[in-house]
Amino acid sequence: MTAPFPTPGVDAPNGFARPVLSGPPRLDVRGLSKAFGGVPAIDNVSLTVRGHEFVAVLGPSGAGKTTLFRCVAGLLAPDAGDIRIGGRDISEMRGAERRRIAVVFQQFNLVNRLTAMENVLAGRLGYVAAWRGWTRRFTRADRLLALSCLDRVGLLAQAMQRADTLSGGQQQRVAIARALAQRPDLIVADEPVASLDPQTSVSVLELLRGIAHTEGVGIVCSLHQVHFARAYADRIVGLMGGKVVVDAPAAAFDEAAFANLYGPQADAGSSEGRRD
Ligand SMILES: Nc1ncnc2c1ncn2[C@@H]1O[C@H](COP(=O)(O)OP(=O)(O)O)[C@@H](O)[C@H]1O
Ligand SMILES: [Mg+2]
Secondary structure, eight states: OOOSOOOTTSOOTTSSOOOOSOOSEEEEEEEEEEEETTEEEEEEEEEEEETTOEEEEEOOTTSSHHHHHHHHTTSSOOSEEEEEETTEEGGGOOGGGGGGEEEEOTTOOOOTTSBHHHHHHHGGGOSTTGGGGOOSOOOHHHHHHHHHHHHHTTOGGGTTSBGGGSOHHHHHHHHHHHHHHTOOSEEEEESTTTTSOHHHHHHHHHHHHHHHHHHOOEEEEEESBHHHHHHHOSEEEEEETTEEEEEEEGGGOOHHHHHHHHOTTSOTTSSBOOOO
16 A cells, blocks of 8 residues: 655655654744734744644643634634745635645544544545535545555554544544545644543654654644653744743753743643643
């Protein structure tokens, strides 16, 4: 079976591209602002995510993480600022081009009555109201791609299983396979492990990091748990009151950076940030 993201010219014995340390910018956010009822939710946010990079966005509840991600995914129009994917302004992207941004949600957002494979095929339609356009008329190439994406997330054996019979961790893997089937430049994951137990969370974060490093997709992922961000992310962006207060390599995200984000009283040794 063909891997979903073979990269020409890169030596890849398993069909996937070799990890490299950095790539071209996949996401470039400049001066992004969005207010609700006159109250800023994000305020002049700038952020870059490169190919092969796994960026964690940390911040307390209400910091603006979901608002930022909804703007980047094209689900919410910002009041000001630019969002570019691979150099292209998202406000100019239409139809199939929008599939360059894939979204993974906390609650998986699968169609329960469809199989894992059918849910992944829905990724070929784009994530916006994907199954409304459902016709079951997919090409052989699309079906092979869907199977290859399920294989990538370790769920080939569950391809024909209904989504609602899968565990939470498996459902999130199907959602990641669905994102991969879009052949995205960027995956936006909003709290993808917030509904999962710690062990399952680790396996999902390992999968996401592996996809970024190996396939060259840029991934931006919001997390509550600081220790997960430090363990899995390449870079940590801290949001506080809608503003970026930290943007540092994960290894440099030390107690001072933690205190800057959560306040000096917070316990840097504790694993949890506050929950929504
Ligand atoms: N649709 C909305 N209408 C009004 N206020 C909103 C809406 N979405 C978010 N907000 C407000 O914007 C701020 C940021 O929220 P959000 O982006 O959800 O933060 P986070 O995901 O970091 O918890 C909060 O004060 C929240 O109440
Ligand atoms: Mg949120």
